Amino acid sequence: MKTQDRSLEGKVAVVAGAGPGIGRAAALALARDGADVAVVARRGPPLEALAAEIAEETGRRVVPVTADLGDLAQCESLVERTVDTLGRLDALVNVATLGGPRSAVADMDWEGYLESVHFNVVATMKLCSLAAARMKAHSGGSIVNIGSLSSTTLELKLSRYTSTKAAMVVASKTMAREVGRDGIRVNVVTPGYTSGEGLDRMFREMAEHTGGDAEELSARAARETALHRHVDPEDIAEAVLFLVSERGRNITGVELHVNAGLWIG
Ligand SMILES: NC(=O)c1ccc[n+]([C@@H]2O[C@H](COP(=O)([O-])OP(=O)(O)OC[C@H]3O[C@@H](n4cnc5c(N)ncnc54)[C@H](OP(=O)(O)O)[C@@H]3O)[C@@H](O)[C@H]2O)c1
Numbered sequence: 482m483k484t485q486d487r488s489l490e491g492k493v494a495v496v497a498g499a500g501p502g503i504g505r506a507a508a509l510a511l512a513r514d515g516a517d518v519a520v521v522a523r524r525g526p527p528l529e530a531l532a533a534e535i536a537e538e539t540g541r542r543v544v545p546v547t548a549d550l551g552d553l554a555q556c557e558s559l560v561e562r563t564v565d566t567l568g569r570l571d572a573l574v575n576v577a578t579l580g581g582p583r584s585a586v587a588d589m590d591w592e593g594y595l596e597s598v599h600f601n602v603v604a605t606m607k608l609c610s611l612a613a614a615r616m617k618a619h620s621g622g623s624i625v626n627i628g629s630l631s632s633t634t635l636e637l638k639l640s641r642y643t644s645t646k647a648a649m650v651v652a653s654k655t656m657a658r659e660v661g662r663d664g665i666r667v668n669v670v671t672p673g674y675t676s677g678e679g680l681d682r683m684f685r686e687m688a689e690h691t692g693g694d695a696e697e698l699s700a701r702a703a704r705e706t707a708l709h710r711h712v713d714p715e716d717i718a719e720a721v722l723f724l725v726s727e728r729g730r731n732i733t734g735v736e737l738h739v740n741a742g743l744w745i746g
Pocket of ligand 1: 502672
């Protein structure tokens with residue numbers, strides 16, 4: 482899926498949490514639209530391969546930055562490294578998350594819960610704030626955080642994940658009100674079931690639990706959406722690109738659902 486213009490020429494984006502799914506698709510879409518991109522993850526070799534693949538396809542500078550996004554000091558140094566290497570910072574896309582195991586509130590591992598609060602709220606919003614400080618220097622920018630539909634559908638035994646993602650959404654919307662005067666927009670893109678290894682694993686686990694067939698469970702879930710299909714990482718990337726680019730210049734503080742009509746509220 483290619484965009485028609487290269488409106489991000491001269492801009493620099495960070496994709497925080499660049500694996501094979503949404504992170505890869507977002508980094509590729511941003512680079513195709515002209516941005517130089519810093520891609521961030523913990524494991525060096527797959528990240529370097531991803532950066533090389535996107536640079537080769539788009540001709541943009543794509544820099545792999547290995548960092549643990551849960552470490553606030555590493556968040557600071559990755560922003561510094563991006564600006565030192567690529568010259569500026571105009572866009573941040575926060576993809577990485579800490580889900581944690583399924584558990585009812587009654588059985589919660591509270592230390593683990595705090596880790597999700599730290600990762601999904603504190604570290605994510607700290608990175609937003611570090612990026613916004615750099616964006617302000619160039620009269621603005623755009624931040625897109627990735628939400629979770631399960632924060633709305635309130636799936637059982639997922640409160641560690643859903644509540645921390647919901648807190649991140651509220652913090653993002655609040656930040657949008659605070660930094661608008663600096664020309665900075667903050668939005669959330671919330672995927673539905675998004676195809677890829679994570680979704681395949683989820684249906685495999687459901688099948689093991691229920692004794693069903695993973696492919697049938699996946700197909701049934703797709704049929705439950707208004708459009709009768711799952712979303713692809715490229716669909717999420719298109720929404721991210723729209724919000725990052727000038728085409729989204731008057732949109733801030735929104736949560737944009739991309740879920741093929743899995744949930745319509
Ligand atoms: N797939 C779905 O159906 C679905 C549905 C709703 C919401 N989401 C949201 O989509 C996002 C994930 O999408 P995805 O799985 O497609 O992403 P992805 O691009 O496949 O992967 C994200 C990458 O983040 C990196 N990461 C994880 N923890 C990190 C850390 N502490 N520090 C640095 N990097 C880290 C991982 O690489 P390393 O292991 O190398 O660090 C991972 O490959 C999450 O925000 C999730 O809540 C997904």
